[in-house]
Amino acid sequence: MNISDVSTSASAVPQGGARMAVQVRNASVVYQTADTPVHALSDIDLDIAEGEFVSLIGPSGCGKTTLMRVIADLEKISAGQVLVNGVSPHDARLARSYGYVFQAPALFPWRTVLANVTLPLQIQGKGRSQAKAIAQEHLERVGLKGFEGKYPWQLSGGMQQRVSIARALSFEPRILMMDEPFGALDEITRDRLNEQLQQLWQRERRTVVFVTHSIAEAVYLSTKIVVMSPRPGRIVKVIDSPLADERHLGLRDTAAFMELAHEVREALADGHHA
Amino acid sequence: MPKATAQHAHGWWAQRMQTAVHHGVPVAVVLLAVLLLWYGAAWMLNAPGAIERVLDADVGYTWQELFTATMSMERPLMPAPHQVVLDFWSSLTDWPVDSPRNLLYHVAVTGESTLLGFVMGTALGLVLSVLIVHSRTLDRALLPWIVASQTVPVLAIAPIVLVILGSLGFAGVAPKAVIAMYLCFFPVTVAMVQGLRSPQRIETEMMHTYAASRWQALWLLRLPAALPFLFPALRVGIAAGLVGAMVAELPTGAQAGLGAKLLTGSYYGQTVQIWSALVMSALLGLTLTAVVAGIERLVLRHRGGV
Numbered sequence: 001m002n003i004s005d006v007s008t009s010a011s012a013v014p015q016g017g018a019r020m021a022v023q024v025r026n027a028s029v030v031y032q033t034a035d036t037p038v039h040a041l042s043d044i045d046l047d048i049a050e051g052e053f054v055s056l057i058g059p060s061g062c063g064k065t066t067l068m069r070v071i072a073d074l075e076k077i078s079a080g081q082v083l084v085n086g087v088s089p090h091d092a093r094l095a096r097s098y099g100y101v102f103q104a105p106a107l108f109p110w111r112t113v114l115a116n117v118t119l120p121l122q123i124q125g126k127g128r129s130q131a132k133a134i135a136q137e138h139l140e141r142v143g144l145k146g147f148e149g150k151y152p153w154q155l156s157g158g159m160q161q162r163v164s165i166a167r168a169l170s171f172e173p174r175i176l177m178m179d180e181p182f183g184a185l186d187e188i189t190r191d192r193l194n195e196q197l198q199q200l201w202q203r204e205r206r207t208v209v210f211v212t213h214s215i216a217e218a219v220y221l222s223t224k225i226v227v228m229s230p231r232p233g234r235i236v237k238v239i240d241s242p243l244a245d246e247r248h249l250g251l252r253d254t255a256a257f258m259e260l261a262h263e264v265r266e267a268l269a270d271g272h273h274a
Numbered sequence: 275m276p277k278a279t280a281q282h283a284h285g286w287w288a289q290r291m292q293t294a295v296h297h298g299v300p301v302a303v304v305l306l307a308v309l310l311l312w313y314g315a316a317w318m319l320n321a322p323g324a325i326e327r328v329l330d331a332d333v334g335y336t337w338q339e340l341f342t343a344t345m346s347m348e349r350p351l352m353p354a355p356h357q358v359v360l361d362f363w364s365s366l367t368d369w370p371v372d373s374p375r376n377l378l379y380h381v382a383v384t385g386e387s388t389l390l391g392f393v394m395g396t397a398l399g400l401v402l403s404v405l406i407v408h409s410r411t412l413d414r415a416l417l418p419w420i421v422a423s424q425t426v427p428v429l430a431i432a433p434i435v436l437v438i439l440g441s442l443g444f445a446g447v448a449p450k451a452v453i454a455m456y457l458c459f460f461p462v463t464v465a466m467v468q469g470l471r472s473p474q475r476i477e478t479e480m481m482h483t484y485a486a487s488r489w490q491a492l493w494l495l496r497l498p499a500a501l502p503f504l505f506p507a508l509r510v511g512i513a514a515g516l517v518g519a520m521v522a523e524l525p526t527g528a529q530a531g532l533g534a535k536l537l538t539g540s541y542y543g544q545t546v547q548i549w550s551a552l553v554m555s556a557l558l559g560l561t562l563t564a565v566v567a568g569i570e571r572l573v574l575r576h577r578g579g580v
Contacts, residue, residue, distance in 0.1 A: 074479055093485055100483040106476045109577050110498045119494065120484045151576050 020086070021175050021207040022048035022071055027080030029066055029233075039232030040066045044080070046226065046235065050174070051205040055218035056226045057264065058271070063233025064211045064226075068177055071209065072100050085174060096124065098175040099168030103183055105160035107152035107167075113139065114148035117167045124171060138166040143196065158189035165197075175207045182217070191249060194220055198247055215268075219243075219261045220252060227264060229271025236271035239263060312355050313345075319352040320344035353546045362550040374530060377554045383531040385558060387447050387519040391454020392512050398455060399462025399511075404492065406463075407470040417467075424460050428518055431456060433525040450531075454518035458511040465507035469500025502577070505570035512562045520555060532558070 029041040041063045048054050056064035069075040070082055073089035084092035092098065099120075107116045117135035118126075126134070139148060142162040152160055161181055168176060182190045198221055201208055212218050218225050225239040243256060251257050324343040329335045335343075345354045353361075362377065369376040402420065406413045432453050439449040473495050481491045523533030532555045539548035 072483060074482065093483060096485060098483070100480065102476050102480065104476055106474075106480050108477075108495070108498065110501070112576075123481075123484045123486045123490050123494065153577075 018049040018051075020047055021050045021052070021084070022046065022209070023081075023083040024067075024071070025081045027067075027070065027077045027082055029063070029070060029075060030078040041070070041077075042232035042234050044233075044235060046238070048207060048209065048224070050207050052224055053201050053208045053210065053222050054224045054226060055210045055212055055222040056228060057212055057215065057218045058228030058236075058268065059213065059230060061230040061233070062228040062271075063230070064228050065179055066233060067228075068179060068209055068211050072098060072177055074100075096120075096171055097173055098177050099171070099173040101161075101164055101168045101176070101178040101181045103180045105152070105157075105164040107160055107163055109152055111152075112148065113144065113150050113152065113155070113163050116152065116163055117170050120167060120171050135166070135170055138170050139163070141169075141200070142166045156189075158185050158193060161185065161193065162196075169206075173206075175209065177209045179211045180213070181210075183213075190217075195249055197221065202245060215261050215264050216252060219257060219264060220247065220249075225260075225264055227267040227271060229268075234271075237267040239267070309355055312352075316350065316352045316354040317341060317344045320347055320350045323347065323351060349543050349545055351545065353549050357546050358549045358553060361546045362553055365550060377532075377535070377550060380530055380532045380535045380551070381554060381558055384516070384519050384523065384533065384555070385562075387450035387522070387531070388454050388512070388516045388558075388562065390447060390451035391456075391519060392458050392508075392515040394451060395455035395458025395511060395515060396462050396508065399459040399466060399507075402459070402463045403466030403470055406467050407496070408488065408492075420460065420463055423456070428453065428457060428521050432518075432522050436522065436525060450519050450522040453522040454515035457514035457518040461507040461510045461514065462504070465503045466500055469503030470496045472503065473499045502574060505566065505574070508566050508570075509563045512566055513559050516555065516559050516562060 024044050024046040027041060027044045028039065031038040031040055044063075044067060046067075056067060058064050066075055070077055071084055071089055073093040082089055085095070085097050087095070107113075108119070111119065114132065114135050117138055118128075118131040121131035121134060122128075136145075136148060139145060142165055144159060144162055144166065147155065147159065147163075152163070155163065165178075165181070182193050185193065194217060201221075208221075210218070210221060219241070223241050223245070225241065226235055227237045227239065228234065229236045239260070241260060243251065243260065321340060321344055324340060324347060325331065328343045328347065329339065344350070346357070350357070365375060365377045371378050373379060402416060406416055435452055435456075436449045439445075439452065470492075477495055477499075478491065481495055486494070520531070520533035520536070523531040524537055532551050535551040536548055536555075539545070539551060
């Protein structure tokens, strides 16, 4: 982890001992519409410790993306408090504490794969050769060595999303946020990328906040699953995964996996009927 | 050369030839039709003049004599294509380049003010579009005036600009370039406003998560995203700039430039010269837009997917 960032998180040490990456207290997001106010998020409490892989799961409109956007300072809260690495989301964003992977790769078509990955480094004022070296290393980590000189349109959808993950990680942010990153991909590609993402997390133990509507994906990847429900957007249940940190795709056929998936499904159903 | 490469090269050439024929044939057919129509029009339009001035009605004349006469008049109403070509060619070859009799001299004069006006207009358009995109107030304040500016005919603006700038001591290229700029900046502004606003929300939000400054977002996202919008506007702009530069040469009684050449030609009834100047300005316009299109292809060559 980046040493220079440690000082900013000093205030984020809770009583428990593990440093908190994200703390959400009584947070609400209310949109004023013509007739009635819409409660996109209502009274959210959530703690994410450093090194956790947390999935936000729920049906459309449950506010899972809104919650992540609040943490990423892409959306303002109407009430409550949100701390990221112990500071406000705004300050955390300016401190470049997180990398954000969107639903679409959002690669710039006029830049090569390598130049797309160097983009955040360029914005942060890194030197050209240094940025290139860093980007090359990150492309290698997502298995795209040799594709540096290609343009985004020459790559498949899965490869494009991997470039966007390399881009989000290029400046070594302490938190990685992913908003349904594999939602647009076919299931085979999705499985492979899930496996790669799991390995990446195991290697680096970087805090990950992951939005998904796939139960299998959430159970396979997460150390903590946050089940959400719509109208108003709220947290129904927080499940700490009993599964071992080291995982492979075969895990999905085990009894423990099925049991956990069942628990998530039950929680989703409860939220729906409540 | 290995056999495979030779075959490949051969295939490449065959393909190039095929495309050339494919594109060339329709163009040639249209050119032939235009030439035939042109000769027909020259014959019909020049016949009354030829009968009156060249042929002797009392002696009588054959239709061959009439046709020959219509094709070779000193000041025909409608010069025949070969007359224009000969005049065009002799102006290029019989006179030095710095002589007013040489059309290239006028091309240089008009081209200079066109290019200067184009550069100024593009710069003005870029600045205006950046201001408009970054300030809601300027968007509301400027855009209506920019649109309104184009409803005033350039022919009405040109003399005013020339008189005012002339009284301030600007003569020669500057006033003409200003009028060219007046026509150039508009398409550039409109296209760039659209282009700078073309990035999707996901892209601007991504720049936001990197804590990019407005300037960085402009330079790294908005400007490159706007380039495919800019180039078509530049092609329109440079052609419009040429019109502006030529129109600016009309009211001054300018000594030089393709517009001046057209004007003097019509003063003295030198129809063949008018047509030569016309052909030359068309060629200049084509060349200028082709150069812009070439730059466009070079700059955007990697964006295959968009």
